[in-house]
Amino acid sequence: MSDYFDYSSDDTEHDDQYGDEAFDNNQYDEDDLYHSGDQYSGRIQLSDYASEASTNRIDSEEESFNSNVVDSPGGKTKLWKPIVHKEFMSDVDATYQSLEEAVEMYKLYANKAGFGVRLNTVTRFGxxxxKKRYVVCNKMGKIPNRSTDTLDPEGTGRNKQNSNFRITDCKALIKFERLHMRTNACKIYEFEEKHNHPLETKEERRYSKRARRLSYKDKEFIVHSSTSNIGATKAHKLQASLQGGYENIGHEAIDYKNFRRKMGNIIGDKDAQLVVDKMSMRKDELPNYTFEYKCVDSVLNAMFWVDETDKLYYKEFGDVISFDATFRTNEYGMIFVPFTAIDNHKRSINIGAGLLSNESIESYRWLLEAFLKAHGKHPQLVLTDQDPAILQAIEAIFPSSNHPLCM
Structure with a gap:
């Protein structure tokens, strides 16, 4: 089989030892595990594979975080050898149908042993x-020097990361190689099972890095909670209540807060563009939907929107309207201006809404012009507060409308 190797065109890559290459035992990171040229079909869904494997285990064998302490060859340091049920053990020269299946096997082994793993070196065919893939303990790597001088008045020293996770230069790893480039089958050609650090206990497992990593469903839950004005801490409490207790979710409130912060950082200064894009899409897809906005120096300055139902309401009950500019959003400082009327059941109904960055005469005039453009007729009576900017804007845009002030 060695005739199929093309060593002259090897392309060995070393993945980042401290980046996002680390992965948990629930899902893969976005790693190029298989190149588009691989001859592989029917890729296994890893989460399904893991669930099926764990479902068939006996409860007494499912959780094993014990390890034997052995001396290193020189006798100077201690090493920890996992005690794992034999069905999860790996043997050198063992073969698998695909590299993906082999990596999944090692993930299950690591999960039972009580340590995290990550993808490392990869070697490719021409x-x-x-061709070859290393999977290593997530504590492998050079121990970083993160010491800092607390007496340095300039503060130029690097602060130490506030984390319980430590790199120990662990040598535990497993190496896979494809049998030849015409098949996906692979085998183990090297396996080091001893670690230079204690393995996780059953109690420590829920606080490990991989156990606290949020799944897609967790992230989706945080996003939906955020859009419903539920903060990260309350979302965490709600999730714990839905799952029957904090011990069943594995994540901490700080994990929810961190993701919520990252989500905000990703959106960043593109949030206004997202709103404009979403409203514009509604304008294109919904019948008789009106959306207008104004920018000043590429910054969203004002916007107005009204849907088909609001227009029908205004047509029937738009003789007397009121708009109130006393609502200010808490994060962006923009003023929310709802337009309301009263139906024949004496209920308040919405006939349009706007957002303004300031309460100038020009802003109110633009808003009332957008309102008139959407509805096509002047109201007979307009109720507002005593804001002088509103008074002048109404006189300019609705000259035929009566304008009494509210109490």
Whole structure:
């Protein structure tokens, strides 16, 4: 089989040892595990594979975080050898149908042993398909020097990261290689099972880095909670209540807060563009939907929107309207201006809404012009507060409307 190897065109890559290459035992990171040229079909869904495997285990064998302490060859340091049920053990020269299946096997082994793993070195054939792949303990790597001088008045020293996770230069790893470039089958050609650090206990497992990593469903739940004006801490409490207790979710409130912060950082200064894009899409897809906005120096200055139902309400009950500019959003400082009327059941109904960055005469005039453009007729009576900017804007845009002030 060695005749199929093309060593002359090897392309060995080393993945970042401290980046996002680390992965948990629930899902893969976005790693190029398989190149597009690989001859692989029917890729296994890893989460399904793991669930099926764990479902078939006996409860007494499911959780094993014990390890034997052995001396290193020189006798100077201690090493920890996992005690794992034999069905999860790996043997050198063992073969698998695909590299993906082999990596999944090692993930299950690591989960039972009580340590995290990450993808590391990859070697490719001449056609760029993967030939060799290393999977290592997530504590592998050079121990970083993060010391800092607390007496340094300039504060130029690097602060130490506030984390319980430590790199120990662990040598535990497993190496897979494809049998040849014409098949996905692979085998183990090297396996080091001893670690230079204690393995996780059953109690420590829920606080590990991989156990606290949020799944897609967790992230989706946080996003939906955020859009419903539910903060990260309350969302965490709600999730714990839905799952029957904090011990069943594995994540801490700080994990929810961190993701919520990252989500905000990703949106960043593009949030206004997202709103404009969403409103514009509604304008294109919904019948008789009106959306207008104004920018000043590429900054959203004002916007107005009204849907088909609001227009029908205004047509029937738009003789007397009121708009109130006393609502100010808490994060962006923009003024929310709802337009309301009263139906024949004496209920308040919405006939339009706007957002303004300031309460100038020009802003109110633009808003009333957008309102008139959407509805097509002047109201007979307009109720507002005593804001002088509103008074002048109404006189300019609705000259035929009566304008009494509210109490």
């Amino acid at each position: 056609d760029k398909t993967i």
